[in-house]
Amino acid sequence: MDEAAPQKGTVTQRAIEEIKAMIAEGRLEPGQRLPTERDLAARLGISRSSMREAIRALTVLGVLEARHGSGIYVTALEAGDLLETFGVVADLSRGPRLVELLEVRRILESTATALAAARISDSRLAAVEKHLTAMNATDDPEEILAHDLAFHREIAAAAGNETMAAILEGLSSRTFRARVWRGYQEEGAFARTRREHAAIHRALVARDPEAARAAAASHVGEVEEWLRGQLGP
Amino acid sequence: MDEAAPQKGTVTQRAIEEIKAMIAEGRLEPGQRLPTERDLAARLGISRSSMREAIRALTVLGVLEARHGSGIYVTALEAGDLLETFGVVADLSRGPRLVELLEVRRILESTATALAAARISDSRLAAVEKHLTAMNATDDPEEILAHDLAFHREIAAAAGNETMAAILEGLSSRTFRARVWRGYQEEGAFARTRREHAAIHRALVARDPEAARAAAASHVGEVEEWLRGQLGP
DNA sequence: ACCAGCGGAGTGGTCCGACCACTACGGCGC
DNA sequence: GCGCCGTAGTGGTCGGACCACTCCGCTGGT
Structure with a gap:
């Protein structure tokens, strides 16, 4: 009955909510240092072990950062800090969920590319071009993948929405791309990928948002369709 | 037994990666029970405390679930399990990042609504209608908000992409909506909101994806613009 | 007066052992 | 055969001890 100060679930969970609330309410500012583990534990009347579990959880979520010996x-x-965990989703997803993730990426990536076409600066466009040529100049799959990622990363950054860029980054996490990419490129999709990248680049140079949207959607959609085919039969 | 390997970072971090790898590689299936904390700790040669921190972190991420007394x-x-943490992002974001999140929501929600227009079943459409009328039949903001959330949730579910629905759910988490909603509706936006919801519903009934996309984008866009105005001057 | 080096205080990181709270299961009594 | 209950085993909590690292002020030399 005494809902005032009951123990909802585990004490650790309570500690997590407590710290989250402190940040949400502005009692803790970004970059600010927290009291020591021992202090925090004492304040909430819990053991240091439980408090450490709470801190560790928030650390993994990208909310807190523990510096050994410092605080x-x-x-x-x-956005990047908090959405890093998004990569975990991509890494642990399989089967139909992979297709769903690619569908989400297609939607966001096409929009991001369209925005980039309208806003991208000349210097950034040069960076995109650099990765495009580097990608076409090598046969090392590992290197190609790296430039591929950088290519899309530059475009996402040019869209001017850090949150969207962070999500796309998570949807392109190394292991995610590696898993899908490997099989896809084994089927001689290199040429097609090159064409699609070139098309995206042309749309950016032309500052043509709609063409950029279509090119990006098609690019991701190709992979999406291939993966869908892998699952069905 | 003794791994002469170098310890990257903390032992807890290593334990987290280890368990994640077990799942990613299929050594652990969804729903399967893990060894006991004491066992796992012994296997990795770390203390139970450290292993507990790892487990707690993965629990918060929605990867593991600990049942007291059972295992x-x-x-x-x-998708829902893993993307629950997405709500944390929404809850802790402020200022410009809130606008960015709304922009992401606008993109996804408009697409989801368009998909729903093409795929929604009659029974689900009836559920959408139910929430729409219930929303218009009361003056209690709390109740309106609840039906508003359910309205969009039904539509997202009808789009047939669980991952997208889970993300949208996170972007509409209670505290997020409450924070933005409050100010927005104070300015007499109820009538406008009703019109927009009605427009979305009409598009669904007409099975018109493009109309649905436009209506949803406009709906979210209105809030987005309002919030953008709140920040600037 | 200045600065390099050292050392100690304080912090997070790890480990241990004990106990509590809860669940599951099997045996006991009816 | 059924249901109750005890017990073994699990996660949850606690307190303390020690280690590894960082930071900063003090010391000693120049």
Whole structure:
């Protein structure tokens, strides 16, 4: 009955909510240092072990950062910090869920590319071009993949929405791309990939959002369709 | 037994990666039960405390589920399980990042609504209608919000992409909506919201994807613009 | 006066052992 | 055969000890 100060679930869970609330309410600013583990534990009346579990959980979520010997700090709370865990989703997903993730990526990537076409700066466009040529100049799959990722990363950054860029980054996490990519490229899709990348680049140079959207959607859609085919039969 | 290998970072981090790898490689299936904390700790040659921190972290990420007195289990690894942490991002974001999140929502929600227009079943359409009328039949903001959330949730579910639905769910988490909603509706936006919801519903009934896309984009876009205005001047 | 080096205080990281709270299961009594 | 109950085993919590690292002020030399 006394809902005032009951123990909801585990004490660790309570500690997590407590710290989250402190940040949400502005009692803790990004970059600020927290009291020591021992202090925090004492304040909430729990053991240091339980408090450590709470801190560790928030560390993994990208909310806190523990510096050995120095203290615990709130991260900058940038999109990248918080959405890093998105990569875990991509890494652990399989089967139909992979297709769904690619569908989400197709939607976001096409929009991001369209925005980039309208906003991209000349210097950034040069960076995109650099990765495009580097990608076509080598046969090492590992290197190609790296430039492929950088190619799309530059475009996402040019769209001007850090949150979207962070999500796309997670959807292109190394292991995710590696798993899908390997099989896809084994079927001689290199040439097609090159054409698609070239098309995206042309649309960016032409500052043509709709062409960029179509090219990006088609690019991701090709992989999506291939993967869908892998699952069915 | 003794891994002469170098210890990358903390032992807890290593344990987290280890368990994640077990799942990614299929050594652990969804729903399967893990060895006991004491066992796992012994296998990796670390203390139970450190192993507990690893398990807690993965629990918060929605990868594992600990049942007191029973054991530790891998979750179903459904989109909802893994993307629950997405709500944390929404809750801790502020200022410009809120606008970015709304922009992402606008993109996904408009596409989801378009897909729903083409695929929605009659029974689900009836559910959407139910929430629409219930939303218009009350003046309690709390109740309106609840039906508003359910309205969009039904539509997202009808789009047939669980991953997208889970992301949208996170972007509409209670505290997120509550924070933005409150200010927005204070300015007498109820009438406008009703019109927009009605427009979305009409497009669904007409099975018109493009109309649905436009209506949804406009709906979210209105809030987005309002919020953008709140920040600037 | 200045600066390099050292050392100690304080922090997070790890480990241990004990106990509590809860669940599951099998045996006991009816 | 059924249901109750005890017990073994599990995760949850606690307190303390020690280690590894960082930071900063002090010391000693120049």
